[in-house]
Amino acid sequence: MTLAAQPEVVAAPAWQFFDATVAAVRRLGPSFVRLTLTGPELAGFGAAGGDQRFKLVLPRDDAGLDRLRDRGQDWYREFCAMPEEQRPVIRTYTVRAVRPERAELDVDVVLHGIADGHAGPAASWAAAAVPGDRIVLLGPDRPGSGRPWGVEWAPPPGARSLLLAGDETAVPAVCAILESLGGPPRSVTALLEVPEAGDAMNVALPAGATLRWLARDGAPRGSRLVPAVHAALCELGIASTPAAPPEEVGDELLWEVPEGGSGDDGAASGCYAWLAGEAGVVKTLRRRLVGDLGVPRGAVAFMGYWKLGAAG
Numbered sequence: 001m002t003l004a005a006q007p008e009v010v011a012a013p014a015w016q017f018f019d020a021t022v023a024a025v026r027r028l029g030p031s032f033v034r035l036t037l038t039g040p041e042l043a044g045f046g047a048a049g050g051d052q053r054f055k056l057v058l059p060r061d062d063a064g065l066d067r068l069r070d071r072g073q074d075w076y077r078e079f080c081a082m083p084e085e086q087r088p089v090i091r092t093y094t095v096r097a098v099r100p101e102r103a104e105l106d107v108d109v110v111l112h113g114i115a116d117g118h119a120g121p122a123a124s125w126a127a128a129a130v131p132g133d134r135i136v137l138l139g140p141d142r143p144g145s146g147r148p149w150g151v152e153w154a155p156p157p158g159a160r161s162l163l164l165a166g167d168e169t170a171v172p173a174v175c176a177i178l179e180s181l182g183g184p185p186r187s188v189t190a191l192l193e194v195p196e197a198g199d200a201m202n203v204a205l206p207a208g209a210t211l212r213w214l215a216r217d218g219a220p221r222g223s224r225l226v227p228a229v230h231a232a233l234c235e236l237g238i239a240s241t242p243a244a245p246p247e248e249v250g251d252e253l254l255w256e257v258p259e260g261g262s263g264d265d266g267a268a269s270g271c272y273a274w275l276a277g278e279a280g281v282v283k284t285l286r287r288r289l290v291g292d293l294g295v296p297r298g299a300v301a302f303m304g305y306w307k308l309g310a311a312g
């Protein structure tokens with residue numbers, strides 16, 4: 001991934017709307033489509049690498065979107081104040097690749113629910129997208145100093161073992177992270193549960209990295225991923241004495257990332273794990289890792305990327 005030249009460093013980047021059009025559509029496999037988005041404004045998109053997230057904004061009408069844009073950094077207050085039927089639909093995605101010199105950004109979208117008519121607005125939009133379609137993005141105008149906005153990937157420098165695991169929605173982030181890993185050789189294990197074997201992709205792996213694609217093939221969500229993560233942690237020697245089970249999290253989307261990304265516990269144990277996917281599966285992983293295996297919580301980022309049965 002190429003990063004934009006950033007002449008000025010600020011603590012917190014500004015969130016900004018970016019106008020774009022679809023430049024290319026490429027089917028990557030049964031469950032994924034890659035959309036290349038372009039537009040002059042994307043030359044200033046401040047991607048910071050790793051699992052950089054951004055928002056796809058699907059306007060219901062131009063007036064609603066203009067109201068948000070007019071509010072600048074205060075757009076979210078305006079968004080909340082809008083009647084539901086006027087609010088643009090906003091969904092979170094990962095920057096798969098960015099080419100500022102060409103003002104281009106790639107996003108890999110999971111085509112969930114298309115076949116059975118249960119797709120959400122973002123998947124439906126992506127499934128029907130053709131070159132020339134307009135879209136709006138919300139993202140950072142620069143990476144900023146310190147921990148970049150919208151990036152959770154933050155292994156402590158001393159981590160010798162890295163584990164990345166997730167479902168299909170985490171594929172773009174895991175692939176982007178793997179492709180950008182540099183530095184001293186480390187043990188890197190990536191586990192990705194995808195709907196079908198045909199969803200496996202070619203990824204340029206760094207030295208010392210292994211990537212396993214786990215095809216669900218109709219089995220329950222997480223049924224391939226959870227045991228594979230468990231086994232990988234035992235193999236890596238990350239699991240230790242079982243601790244007290246972690247306090248349960250409620251029904252809200254689980255998002256538990258080491259404070260400030262420092263991963264202090266991780267530094268102590270020499271490991272760092274990044275886990276993302278369906279919220280219930282991530283919750284199960286949290287229970288198994290922290291409660292059963294005694295993995296220090298500060299060494300793991302747990303991220304519910306979406307929740308079965310809940311929109312947005």
Ligand SMILES: Cc1cc2nc3c(=O)[nH]c(=O)nc-3n(C[C@H](O)[C@H](O)[C@H](O)COP(=O)(O)OP(=O)(O)OC[C@H]3O[C@@H](n4cnc5c(N)ncnc54)[C@H](O)[C@@H]3O)c2cc1C
Pocket residue numbers: 053091092093094095107108109110111112113118119120121122123124168169170172173304305306307308309310311312
């Ligand atoms: C930080 C972050 C990064 C993400 N990056 C990506 C990415 O790069 N690519 C990507 O495809 N997704 C990514 N996601 C997940 C994506 O935001 C959700 O899948 C989102 O809900 C899709 O919106 P929608 O409008 O299609 O469906 P929604 O309107 O949100 O949901 C409609 C219905 O579909 C279900 N649903 C939603 N997503 C899925 C799914 N993947 N599989 C099966 N059922 C689903 C919901 O439970 C709901 O019942 C990311 C999420 C986060 C938080």
